[in-house]
Amino acid sequence: MESKGLQPMDSEQLRENAHKMVDFIADYYKSIENFPVLSQVEPGYLRELLPDSAPNQPETLQNVLDDVQAKILPGVTHWQSPSYFAYYPSNSSVAGFLGEMLSAGINMVGFSWITSPAATELEMIVLDWLGKLLKLPEDFLSTGQGGGVIQGTASEAVLVVLLAARDRVLRKLGKNALEKLVVYASDQTHSALQKACQIGGIHPENCKLLKTDSSTNYALSPDLLSKAISDDISTGLVPFFLCATVGTTSSTAVDPLLSLGKIAKNNGIWFHVDAAYAGSACICPEYRCYIDGVEESDSFNMNAHKWFLTNFDCSALWVKWQFLPVENENWGGILLEFEVKVPFSNEASIALHMHDRNALIQSLSTNPEFLKNKASQANMVVDYKDWQIPLGRRFRSLKLWMVLRLYGLENLQCYIRNHINLAKYFEGLVAADSRFEGCKYCLSCQLAHLTWDKPLLGLVVVTPRIFSLVCFRLLPPNNNEDHGNNLNHDLLDAVNSTGKIFISHTVLSGKYILRFAVGAPLTEERHVTAAWKVLQDEASALLGSL
């Protein structure tokens, strides 16, 4: 044998270089306020700065870091900047970062229990921990025979449960019933649902996005849902999936889980709750009410990588244990006893029932020879490959575990409350400037947050702030609504072009609305104050030029 050449995993090289990288990253955070929040480069900027092909000979880390500084960072939109208020946050934290480091350090691929038992078991345990902080019902926890799994994104979470629900009903009705299957959600639901339908072969016209408006603060009306379901059943369609949202992407609308869940249950529909953004707030007792009714759902999702200090990606999905007597299910002659996996349990009787976790596994499992092993064959373990789209998976529970342990519940609650207070503060600033329209925060509005389905008293002009997102807009001069949308579009462009802040937009009832989402881990009151100054200045300039 010849010389060994490259030593790509030498521990002392790792130590030396990784210490350098730590300092580079720490220095980045020290100077993060010096960068434009939204990158101001032009399309194609990078190709001109980099060679056409990979080098033949190695370069030094310093070379690469110099290029990161000079060529990459100018093209980065700084999601961790304290002046980032766009979309929703995507939190980094010291704990989350350490978890990512450790996960990348161990670099194992945990598709089956045996390929790293700790990865599977820590994920089950940590999602039980998080489920308990959210006060999810026992039947969502792995100790209650439901269980959690970390998906990459909420898109993948809704996709896997949609597929489980689809296959559950197709096993009853036959594959050719696919064209009859109907999905329900509000028109405020994240586009991920439509994409999931498209992937799963649901006919686009059967993905029914029911209309919402300001009368329910853009929440889905149970009455509309009931009517849609009856209408569809009467024309021979098969309702099978309902997606409700707690904290929509546009405006943090909260669908009424309890009423919707009862309708779903009465119609044998899989009920999924997407609380990707707002779920984090529900660890605070005063916000837990927004997921009241989750006990009626079959699956629940929140993104720890949004507003919960766990670096991207970490989307927590729980699926519920649910008793469904076998006699109610006609599974085409498949004997369920041979299918159901009941880890860590000896209760044979459980094998006589179906539950949703198992529907997920039935839909997504593969069992090729090269992955067979004793623990899996004996049904003694969870193999998360059967709970997700990909086969391989990273050790993502480490970072969530670190966030929970290095911060603790009380700090995490404080973190959430601080952002909500900052959003309230911003809301007050908007309300005090008569050129703008925001949520005129008042008792009736406050009540409306909790009893959304009562008609509002007309005081909420845009839509209420519930969590840490403020929706607002610049009023068009002379109430000339013809110019309102362009005006706000131009204001968005103007403030983002300053590089001082980054905000985003939505459209509600035809009106172009600006979104100010507080939630970056470095944001303090002074950043909100400064952001408002930028908005006011750019608004003055725009209005002055009209």
Add this chain to the structure above:
Amino acid sequence: MESKGLQPMDSEQLRENAHKMVDFIADYYKSIENFPVLSQVEPGYLRELLPDSAPNQPETLQNVLDDVQAKILPGVTHWQSPSYFAYYPSNSSVAGFLGEMLSAGINMVGFSWITSPAATELEMIVLDWLGKLLKLPEDFLSTGQGGGVIQGTASEAVLVVLLAARDRVLRKLGKNALEKLVVYASDQTHSALQKACQIGGIHPENCKLLKTDSSTNYALSPDLLSKAISDDISTGLVPFFLCATVGTTSSTAVDPLLSLGKIAKNNGIWFHVDAAYAGSACICPEYRCYIDGVEESDSFNMNAHKWFLTNFDCSALWVKWQFLPVENENWGGILLEFEVKVPFSNEASIALHMHDRNALIQSLSTNPEFLKNKASQANMVVDYKDWQIPLGRRFRSLKLWMVLRLYGLENLQCYIRNHINLAKYFEGLVAADSRFEGCKYCLSCQLAHLTWDKPLLGLVVVTPRIFSLVCFRLLPPNNNEDHGNNLNHDLLDAVNSTGKIFISHTVLSGKYILRFAVGAPLTEERHVTAAWKVLQDEASALLGSL
């Protein structure tokens, strides 16, 4: 406003703690040979070691690291151990690790170009670099209007192109043609294909896994494929997708791309090439021949996270530019001019043609209001959200860029060749022990690697070693094949239970075969020698006890 409480992203806290983590990880690699390669814990071990719920108050990093050492690492299967020879490798490297650190440090979410232009543009550039190292045809590169994208896994890669192909044909034939669509592959194809079919609603009986055997070294026979396609067309089915593999998971079989590709082209079938494992070897001129014929394919995939030193996950997928005159496509009246995205190009004529990259985008794009922005609306940029299942995505190109730059092509070629040499060395050890059956390496066998479709001369007993995987088995005493499979199953169990090495298995033509996959970044000749000693010792013990 109250006190700010938690400071989760303080740069000096990050610096201090991340330096500690670096040392923890470097020390892990220093001592990695002390751990059992395959974790020896029992199912449920971790729940007994951890509390039932998250703490209210923060804990120290040292607490957590102590727990990692005492409770997590015993449950880890050490994929980076030099004595890991199971499945396929999943390489870590200093460069890959640094890239992961930087990506987690910046922690941005690059779904659209605007959310971090550098992330999208570096990905395009680096996949062009890698495509050039693999000598992919120009029409797979973004400079040639095709382009690469990093998926999480090969499962997602095959899924997205399957969906693109499905929707392309359904747009012609109507949604209800789904039940007629047929997919082809060999029975050696990764189970990810079947899972993709299941997700995409392809009827299971229309996922045709054509039989292979030792006469073609388990490669797919073009004759069988042609016949299957004709038969299916004659019964009214619609062939639409072919997946060939270069380096199957079982035995590194290489499907003959050129012949298969021509059949696919003649039948208007999307041709995908899965070179997840073996693609890495094709950066060496002497192995490039195994992907000859890739020019006939529509999409090509290799996993940089397997054998290319780029930490998991980094699965590179390229889709090809392909001229298809519009008049051959009946797109239900949709004017393509308004659909086709041609980034960084002003050639209006291109808008008159379809290509596969666009089929991908047509299948997976969403365009909700809250994500609209100038650059995307003007079709000036690539938005990778439309090339993948999830919306959010990490800055994964950084680690691949670092691997290419910090090592350079020549070192990477040397790395691959070193592993192949180690596999040859192991092969020689097996051949020298008459109790075992391996590949009796000889000229005819060597030729067979290149001219697989000629009948072999009968000297290959298990299946030839082509790359860094050796398939072998212990011969049953007295040629009593009744015991052969149990014997090898027991040998696998015995060697893995020692904790000294980890290997895996497959079944070929009904025979239980052991797989010895060289490819971990720390593996040296001495580890292969020691592994063989473990195998011989355990074999002696087993044979002695018979």
